Every structure is written in C-alpha cells, then in structure tokens.
Amino acid sequence: MTTRKSGERDTLLQGTLDLLVLRTLRAGRRHGQGIARAIQQTSDDAILVDHGSLYPALQRLERRGWIAAEWGTSDNNRKARFYELTAAGSRQLAREAGRWRRLVQAVARVLGPDGARG
Amino acid sequence: MEPTGKRRDEEFSREIEAHLELEAARLESEGLPASEARAAARRAFGNVTSVRERFYEARRWRWLERLRLDAAYAVRGFRASPVFTVTALLTLAFGIGFNTALFSLLYSLGVRSLPVPEPERVATVFQVFSGRVDRAVNGSVYMLAWNEYLAQRDQNRTFESLAAHAQTDATLGGERAQPARVTLATCNYFSTLRIRIALGRGFVADDCARSGGAAVAVLSDAFWRSHFGADSGVIGKVALLNQLPFDIIGVAEPGFGGTEVLANDLWIPVTMQPALARGRYDQLVQEMSWLNVTGRLRPGITESKAAADLTIIARQLDSQHPGRETRVLVQHATFGNNPEIRQRGGIIALGVLGLGGLVVLIACANLMNLLLARAMSRRRELGIRLALGAGRGRLIGQLLTESLLLSVAGGLAGLIIAERFPRFIIGLLPMTGLQLDLHPDLGILGFALLTSVLAALAFGLAPAFRATDLSLTSALRNEGVGSHGPRGTSRLRGVVVAVQMGGSTLLLVLAALFVRGMQRVATLDPGFATRGVIGVSLNPGELGYDSARVQAVYDALTPRLAALPSVESWTLASKLPFLGRSSTPVLAESPRAGGEPTSIQSDFLEVSSNYFSTMSLPIVRGRAFTAVEAAAPGDRPVVVSETFARRAWPDLDPLGRHFRLGKAAFVVTGIARDVHNVSLGDPDAPFIYFPRAASGLGDDLGTTIILRIGGPTSGVTEGISALVRQVDPALALRLETIEERLALVALPTRLAGMLSGLFGVLALGMAVIGVYGVVSYGVSLRRREIGIRLALGATTRSVTGLVVRQGITVAGLGVGVGLIVAAGASQLMRSLLFGLSPLDPAALAIVIVLLAAVASIAVLAPARRAARIDPAVTLREE
Numbered sequence: 001m002t003t004r005k006s007g008e009r010d011t012l013l014q015g016t017l018d019l020l021v022l023r024t025l026r027a028g029r030r031h032g033q034g035i036a037r038a039i040q041q042t043s044d045d046a047i048l049v050d051h052g053s054l055y056p057a058l059q060r061l062e063r064r065g066w067i068a069a070e071w072g073t074s075d076n077n078r079k080a081r082f083y084e085l086t087a088a089g090s091r092q093l094a095r096e097a098g099r100w101r102r103l104v105q106a107v108a109r110v111l112g113p114d115g116a117r118g
Numbered sequence: 119m120e121p122t123g124k125r126r127d128e129e130f131s132r133e134i135e136a137h138l139e140l141e142a143a144r145l146e147s148e149g150l151p152a153s154e155a156r157a158a159a160r161r162a163f164g165n166v167t168s169v170r171e172r173f174y175e176a177r178r179w180r181w182l183e184r185l186r187l188d189a190a191y192a193v194r195g196f197r198a199s200p201v202f203t204v205t206a207l208l209t210l211a212f213g214i215g216f217n218t219a220l221f222s223l224l225y226s227l228g229v230r231s232l233p234v235p236e237p238e239r240v241a242t243v244f245q246v247f248s249g250r251v252d253r254a255v256n257g258s259v260y261m262l263a264w265n266e267y268l269a270q271r272d273q274n275r276t277f278e279s280l281a282a283h284a285q286t287d288a289t290l291g292g293e294r295a296q297p298a299r300v301t302l303a304t305c306n307y308f309s310t311l312r313i314r315i316a317l318g319r320g321f322v323a324d325d326c327a328r329s330g331g332a333a334v335a336v337l338s339d340a341f342w343r344s345h346f347g348a349d350s351g352v353i354g355k356v357a358l359l360n361q362l363p364f365d366i367i368g369v370a371e372p373g374f375g376g377t378e379v380l381a382n383d384l385w386i387p388v389t390m391q392p393a394l395a396r397g398r399y400d401q402l403v404q405e406m407s408w409l410n411v412t413g414r415l416r417p418g419i420t421e422s423k424a425a426a427d428l429t430i431i432a433r434q435l436d437s438q439h440p441g442r443e444t445r446v447l448v449q450h451a452t453f454g455n456n457p458e459i460r461q462r463g464g465i466i467a468l469g470v471l472g473l474g475g476l477v478v479l480i481a482c483a484n485l486m487n488l489l490l491a492r493a494m495s496r497r498r499e500l501g502i503r504l505a506l507g508a509g510r511g512r513l514i515g516q517l518l519t520e521s522l523l524l525s526v527a528g529g530l531a532g533l534i535i536a537e538r539f540p541r542f543i544i545g546l547l548p549m550t551g552l553q554l555d556l557h558p559d560l561g562i563l564g565f566a567l568l569t570s571v572l573a574a575l576a577f578g579l580a581p582a583f584r585a586t587d588l589s590l591t592s593a594l595r596n597e598g599v600g601s602h603g604p605r606g607t608s609r610l611r612g613v614v615v616a617v618q619m620g621g622s623t624l625l626l627v628l629a630a631l632f633v634r635g636m637q638r639v640a641t642l643d644p645g646f647a648t649r650g651v652i653g654v655s656l657n658p659g660e661l662g663y664d665s666a667r668v669q670a671v672y673d674a675l676t677p678r679l680a681a682l683p684s685v686e687s688w689t690l691a692s693k694l695p696f697l698g699r700s701s702t703p704v705l706a707e708s709p710r711a712g713g714e715p716t717s718i719q720s721d722f723l724e725v726s727s728n729y730f731s732t733m734s735l736p737i738v739r740g741r742a743f744t745a746v747e748a749a750a751p752g753d754r755p756v757v758v759s760e761t762f763a764r765r766a767w768p769d770l771d772p773l774g775r776h777f778r779l780g781k782a783a784f785v786v787t788g789i790a791r792d793v794h795n796v797s798l799g800d801p802d803a804p805f806i807y808f809p810r811a812a813s814g815l816g817d818d819l820g821t822t823i824i825l826r827i828g829g830p831t832s833g834v835t836e837g838i839s840a841l842v843r844q845v846d847p848a849l850a851l852r853l854e855t856i857e858e859r860l861a862l863v864a865l866p867t868r869l870a871g872m873l874s875g876l877f878g879v880l881a882l883g884m885a886v887i888g889v890y891g892v893v894s895y896g897v898s899l900r901r902r903e904i905g906i907r908l909a910l911g912a913t914t915r916s917v918t919g920l921v922v923r924q925g926i927t928v929a930g931l932g933v934g935v936g937l938i939v940a941a942g943a944s945q946l947m948r949s950l951l952f953g954l955s956p957l958d959p960a961a962l963a964i965v966i967v968l969l970a971a972v973a974s975i976a977v978l979a980p981a982r983r984a985a986r987i988d989p990a991v992t993l994r995e996e
Contacts, residue, residue: 031136031137031140032133032136032137033136033137033140033141033144034140037144050164051137051141051162051163051164052163052164052165052166052168052169055130055133055134055137055169056169059130074140076140076143078136078139078140078143079132079136080133080136080137080140081132081133081136
C-alpha cells in the first residue's frame with residue numbers, strides 16, 4: 001500500500017464527515033478506528049480522516065439518534081465501542097446523500113465541461 | 119439513559135484508548151515496530167487532550183459548571199478589589215431595594231390575596247353604573263346596597279357563599295371612652311372566609327334576623343389581647359359600643375384582622391346597623407352603596423363567569439331604575455379591589471414604579487460607569503487571558519457572570535431595605551393598624567430577582583463587550599492613547615453620565631415642585647379663614663342621646679367655649695372643610711317657566727347663619743340666611759356658590775330661585791364666592807350651604823363647633839377639653855385645626871417630595887462623581903495633545919475652555935433631556951401640586967441653578983488640572 005504525501009490529500013468540507021460516517025455504517029457495524037480506515041480505503045486514500053475530529057462527530061451523530069453504540073470485541077479480540085446505523089440515521093443518509101449529489105452536479109455545471117483547464 | 123458527568127468522561131477516554139490500540143495494531147500488522155506503531159497512532163490522532171476538551175465542551179450541563187467556575191473567579195476578583203465591590207453592592211442594594219420596597223407596598227395592597235384560608239377562590243363584588251344614577255353613598259358608589267346584596271346572595275349560581283360587610287368607627291364605652299373599629303358583617307362572614315373562631319362561637323343565621331338582630335360581638339385576637347388581657351373568661355361579658363351593650367360571643371383566630379386594610383377590632387351582625395347608629399339612619403332599607411361584598415366561588419368557576427352571572431341579577435334590579443345600567447365586577451380578593459382605589463391607585467402606582475425604575479436606572483448608570491473604569495484597569499488582565507487563548511465570548515460570559523453575581527447579591531441586600539423602608543413610610547401615615555403584609559413572598563422575591571437580572575444586563579452588557587474589544591498588543595503594553603478601546607469607552611461613559619444627570623434632574627425637579635406644592639398649601643388661600651380655626655367635634659348622637667339631650671349638650675357647651683378669652687367668634691357646621699366629601703343631587707327649577715327641572719350633583723355643608731362671617735367667607739350677592747328665616751316654616755333659605763348658580767340658572771339672577779331636595783324646597787338668599795371646601799387647589803364644583811338640619815339628609819352629618827381663635831391655637835386645647843368634661847364626661851372629644859387638616863392634605867405631597875428629594879440628592883451625588891470621572895479621564899487621555907497645544911502657544915484659558923466644553927456638553931445634554939422628561943412627568947403629578955403649574959418657574963430655576971453650580975465644580979477641577987499641565991513634562995513622557 002502506497003502512502004501519498006499529506007499535501008495531496010483533500011481536506012473535508014464542513015459536514016461531509018457526518019455523511020461519510022453514515023454511509024460507511026450502512027455496510028454494517030464498526031468501531032471508530034474501523035470507520036476511519038474504511039473511509040480512507042474506500043476513497044483510495046484520497047480522504048484522510050482526522051482521528052481527532054472523528055470522535056466528536058460520532059458523539060454528535062449518536063446524540064441526534066442517527067447512530068447507536070455499544071461496547072463489543074474487535075476481530076483481533078480487543079474491546080472497542082461499535083457503532084450502528086439507526087432507522088433515523090438511514091433516512092438522514094438518504095437525505096444528505098441526495099443533497100450532496102445535487103450540490104456536486106451544480107458545482108460541476110458552474111465549472112463547465114472543461115473545468116480542469118481553468 | 120444518558121450516562122452522566124464523570125462516567126461519560128471515563129467512557130470517552132476508554133474509547134480513545136481503544137482506538138489508539140487498534141490503530142497501533144494495524145500499523146504493526148503493516149510492519150512497523152511495536153513502539154513506533156504506538157507513537158504513530160498517537161500522531162495520527164492528533165491532540166488527545168484537545169479532543170477530550172471538545173467532548174467535554176459539548177456536554178449539556180457544561181454551562182452550569184462554567185457558571186460555577188466563573189462565579190468562583192468573580193468572587194476572587196471581588197475580594198481583590200473590596201472598595202469597588204462595596205460601592206457596587208451598596209449602589210445596587212439601594213437601587214433594587216427601594217424599587218422592591220415601592221413595589222411591595224403596591225403588591226400587598228392590590229395583588230396579594232386576603233389573609234384567609236384557601237384565598238384562591240375568594241373574590242370581591244363591586245358594581246359599576248352607567249347612565250342615570252342617583253343613589254346615596256356611604257363609602258364609595260361601587261359598593262352594594264342591602265337589597266342588592268340580598269338579591270345577589272339568593273339568586274347567584276356561581277358562589278358557594280356570599281358575605282357582606284362594612285367597617286365603621288364606634289365609641290367603645292367603659293372607664294374612658296375610646297374609638298374602636300367595628301365591622302358590620304353578615305352572619306355568614308366567618309364561614310364564607312373559613313375563619314376559625316378560636317374561642318366561643320361565631321355568628322349564626324339567627325343573629326342576623328332582620329328585626330333588631332342580636333346584640334352580639336366577635337373580637338379580633340389582637341383586640342382581645344390588648345383590651346381584655348387575653349382573658350379566656352371574656353365570653354358572655356358585655357362590650358359597650360356607642361353606649362349600646364353587646365354580648366361578646368367569640369374571639370376570631372389569631373392573625374385575622376378583617377378584610378379591610380385597617381385592622382378590625384370587633385365584628386357585629388350587619389342587622390345591628392340601625393341600632394349602632396342609634397336609630398338615626400337605617401341603611402338596611404335605604405338604597406345606599408355601603409356594603410363590601412366578598413364571596414367564595416364554587417370550584418371551577420372563574421371570576422368572569424361569576425361576573426356575568428351577577429350582572430344578570432343586577433340588570434333585573436335596573437328595571438326599577440330606568441336609564442341605569444349596572445355591570446358587576448368580580449375580582450380575586452385583595453385589600454385594594456374597590457375600583458375607586460384601583461383608579462386612583464393606577465396613577466399612583468405608575469408614579470411610584472416610575473420613581474423606583476428611575477432609581478434602579480440611576481444605580482445602573484453609576485455601576486456601568488464603575489465597570490467601565492474597572493474594565494480599563496483590567497485591560498492587562500483581559501489582554502493576557504485573550505492572548506492565552508480565551509475566546510471573547512467566554513470572557514464576555516465571565517464578565518456578565520460577575521455583573522449578575524453583584525446584582526443578585528445587591529438585590530438580596532436590598533431585600534432588607536425592601537422590608538424596612540415601607541414600614542418607615544407607613545409610620546409617616548396618619549392612620550394606625552394598617553395590616554399590609556410586606557413579607558417577601560415569591561411575587562416580591564421574583565420581582566427583586568427580575569430587577570436584579572435586568573439591572574445586571576443593563577449595566578454589565580456594554581462594559582463586557584467594551585472591555586473585551588481589545589487590540590492585544592496595546593492592551594499588553596498597557597497603552598491607553600491611540601487604541602480604539604478607551605476613546606469609545608469615554609464616549610460611552612459620557613452617555614452614561616448624561617443619563618445620570620438626566621435622572622437626577624428629573625428627580626430634583628419633581629422634588630422642587632413638591633416642596634413648592636407644600637409651600638403653596640401653607641400660603642394658598644382657599645377663600646376662607648384657615649388660621650386660628652379649631653373644629654370641636656363631639657359624639658352625643660353616638661351615645662344614644664335623644665335630640666333634646668344633644669341640643670342641651672350644645673346649649674351648655676357653646677356659651678362656655680365662646681367665653682374662653684382667646685375665642686373671637688364661633689359657629690356651627692356639619693364639619694370642617696377638607697374633611698371628606700358630602701354630596702347630593704338636587705333638582706333646580708328650570709330657567710324657563712314651565713321647563714323641566716335640572717338635576718345638579720352638589721357638595722354641601724350644613725352651617726349656622728353666622729358661618730359666613732366667622733369663616734370670613736364672602737357673600738358676593740344677596741345675603742346669608744338668618745337664624746329666624748332658617749327656623750321659619752315654608753321654603754328653607756340657602757346660600758349657593760357662584761358655580762352652582764351658573765350651572766343651574768345661567769345668565770339669570772339666581773336670587774330667589776328654588777331647588778328641591780327630596781320633599782323639601784329651598785330658596786336662594788345669597789351667592790357665596792367659589793372657594794376650596796373639598797380639595798385645596800381645585801375650586802369647588804357646585805356647592806350648597808344649607809341651614810343646620812335643613813338638608814333632611816339625616817342627623818348623621820354631625821355637628822362641629824367651629825371656634826375662631828385670636829392668638830396661637832396651641833394653648834387653647836386644654837381649656838376646651840376641661841370645659842367638655844365639665845359638661846358631660848361621657849363625651850369623646852375630637853379637636854382639629856384647619857391647619858392640621860391642611861398638613862394631612864399635604865401629606866402625599868410631602869411624602870412624594872421627601873422620596874424624590876432623597877433619591878434626587880443621592881442621584882446627583884453619583885452623577886457629579888460621574889461627570890468628574892469622565893472629564894478627568896478625558897483630560898488624562900489628552901495630556902499629550904494639551905501639552906502640545908500649550909507648547910505651541912495656546913493660552914491656559916483656551917485649554918480650560920476645551921475641557922469645560924466637554925464636561926458641559928455631557929452634563930448639559932443630560933440636564934436638557936431630564937428637564938423635558940420632568941415636564942411630562944410633572945403633568946401626571948398635578949393632583950399633588952395644589953394648582954401649582956407643573957412648569958413652575960421658581961422650582962425649575964432652583965434646580966437649574968443647583969445643577970449648574972454642582973456640574974461646574976465637577977468640571978472645573980479637572981479643567982484647572984489641564985491648564986496646569988507642563989508641556990515640557992508631558993512631551994518627554996513618551
């Protein structure tokens with residue numbers, strides 16, 4: 001596995017982390033470190049999750065009732081806190097994903113077909 | 119369940135720990151050595167402490183803990199600057215205390231429930247008439263007549279029980295006759311109010327049987343203790359009221375002094391009214407407003423529902439009075455529910471609360487000034503805290519916590535003033551036995567707390583924002599000049615001082631007006647003699663003497679009084695002027711022949727023929743009636759006032775014209791000048807001087823022997839009481855001079871003057887310190903500039919002028935606005951000014967001169983300091 005230089009990694013837009021966490025949890029329950037790694041892998045290491053921001057985000061999502069948590073045991077037999085998507089979380093994910101897609105399309109239209117040249 | 123506080127912190131730490139282990143394990147599996155993997159995981163995570171902090175900050179009850187920390191910090195700060203703290207606390211205690219005190223007086227009169235068990239369902243009943251109303255009144259027109267009470271009691275569907283009562287004064291006989299407060303009450307009075315009878319029994323229905331009733335009395339606990347030595351054998355003893363024996367049957371529960379604001383001594387059945395009046399008048403048959411009605415609502419019935427119910431019953435009675443429409447008011451019972459009190463009280467309440475609010479405002483302005491000054495001296499501290507990473511919001515929160523803490527502590531201290539001060543005011547009032555409950559309850563505490571919090575925001579918000587608006591470098595270098603903070607601050611302080619000057623101007627103008635009003639009472643000519651006039655009132659009627667015996671008393675007494683060496687002349691009247699109001703409608707003959715007579719509501723006195731000469735009251739047309747005319751059969755002679763004549767027979771000669779009162783007919787023999795018999799400062803509405811006992815309005819009008827004394831009145835009273843004892847020792851004597859009466863009339867003005875004067879002087883003191891502070895500070899900021907000016911050849915005169923201008927602008931602005939507000943406010947106080955113009959030039963001039971003098975001192979001292987600045991020194995300073 002190659003590691004890119006940190007300068008090439010994109011920083012996350014405000015609020016995007018929540019969306020990515022919810023999306024990641026749709027695949028099943030995971031602990032915090034697992035979530036961070038999954039996001040990193042799925043994005044081909046384009047997105048590096050700041051571990052420091054992850055936990056407050058998890059805490060925020062949990063308080064809003066979009067994810068639920070309980071202590072469990074990891075694959076390599078360590079105790080960790082596992083998170084799971086709730087029904088409300090699924091709905092929120094659908095809403096947020098839709099909004100995100102619309103935003104991306106809108107931004108793409110503004111940039112034009114050949115935005116890379118600009 | 120949400121895990122709380124500590125446990126959640128621990129859990130969060132465990133979770134982070136688990137994350138670090140998992141991450142380290144992953145890195146190890148990718149080939150890193152164990153020790154390096156651990157460090158790398160930590161690096162990837164970032165600042166663990168800061169994440170923990172963010173977790174902690176997101177907690178819901180965080181603000182409470184922050185408040186606790188801020189409060190602890192604030193207390194340390196206060197300890198470090200005791201002078202500031204004590205000044206601030208005193209200012210606040212004073213401001214909030216006086217405001218709460220004034221509020222609690224109004225609150226205990228008009229909001230607090232009656233002192234009875236389960237007061238929530240107890241309500242009072244009053245009537246408001248519109249249209250044609252002519253009815254007798256004993257007390258206030260809003261009260262009910264006996265027949266109206268009976269109709270309401272028997273027909274209503276909304277009250278569990280409806281009682282009526284009226285408080286009156288009577289003479290309690292015994293070794294020495296003395297006055298007592300007696301309440302005539304319906305026999306369901308105690309049961310309706312659920313007042314326990316501690317000893318003996320209360321009234322039963324039989325006691326109130328119409329014919330005669332039972333001569334029984336229930337004592338108040340306080341009266342039982344003060345007059346019967348708490349003797350448990352008092353039941354069955356006899357109390358002489360107006361020489362009439364009443365059997366004492368019970369003692370009411372301790373603490374109950376009746377449902378009127380003046381504590382009651384004895385209760386007797388309402389049906390004893392004619393007997394207590396010794397048969398002189400029967401209010402149980404007359405249609406007369408005299409009963410206070412109080413009832414206990416059925417559960418779940420609102421006051422408005424009950425009012426609708428009772429209004430229907432009242433409308434049925436209206437059918438016997440064409441043109442009259444009655445509306446019934448049902449209100450949650452307090453001492454001050456009578457609409458008459460409410461109306462007059464509304465204006466007073468507005469004035470009183472306005473005054474209280476002004477005091478708080480001035481205290482706030484003073485504190486804001488202190489805080490702004492303190493903020494300047496704390497620039498370094500705040501700068502360091504900002505530099506160390508404290509957020510501005512966090513600092514503002516902390517400074518506001520300080521203000522809040524000060525304010526609430528000051529408010530608590532103010533509660534002491536709030537409880538003492540009303541007692542002091544009550545002590546100045548002429549009546550005894552006011553049973554106002556002034557103890558702070560939730561309402562009063564809530565008011566004090568609300569005032570404190572609002573005050574904290576008022577004086578704390580601006581300084582908090584201002585103090586934290588710092589450029590770091592300048593704050594840390596402890597630099598004043600040039601940075602934006604202090605300049606803005608001195609402008610803000612200028613505004614604050616202007617507000618203080620304005621507030622004190624307002625108070626001082628009011629105080630000066632009230633003082634002038636009092637002077638006016640002393641010098642105002644009501645139109646008749648006031649100096650050396652003594653009224654001698656006796657109570658032979660109350661003692662049950664028949665009219666022959668009453669006449670004998672006066673016949674025996676008057677020549678002896680007239681023979682006293684200092685007595686120049688004497689006359690008889692129903693009462694002294696200014697002693698309450700007697701008013702009746704009369705029917706004046708039409709100005710046109712055969713026209714309908716016009717009804718005129720007129721105040722009146724009954725007087726002897728020599729009243730006009732004795733009181734130096736001018737007859738402007740015609741003449742006074744003679745004693746012979748007054749006694750002759752046929753139309754009775756009367757003297758009416760100019761206003762009466764104008765109202766009844768405009769543009770016609772009033773002499774010889776007639777009017778009727780009931781069955782009696784009267785003919786006008788003279789026109790008296792319009793004078794001020796009822797209220798000083800307001801010329802009378804229509805006024806009639808009837809011959810004695812001619813109005814037919816009853817003997818209860820009473821008789822006062824009026825003596826004109828040549829010299830001082832003080833030495834005469836002894837001689838008068840000796841003569842009265844000589845004639846009949848059972849007589850209770852009351853002596854009053856018109857001058858004493860006038861002092862009583864002027865009392866509200868005196869009170870208002872004392873309050874506004876006291877507050878005004880204190881406010882002015884604070885304002886002057888404020889002006890001095892702002893100007894001095896301005897000078898210190900401009901030392902360099904002034905130095906340069908002087909070095910370039912400016913005269914000390916022009917420098918002084920520069921500084922004085924700044925101070926005068928601030929002070930003048932405040933005074934100007936204060937004067938404008940005062941002009942408006944004094945219009946509302948008209949009734950306390952006895953006809954004095956609310957813009958009385960003398961009062962305004964005095965205040966303006968005083969303010970100008972005091973402000974000049976506050977401005978000139980720093981101005982002279984500015985002029986003495988040595989350019990050589992100031993220029994070298996930097």
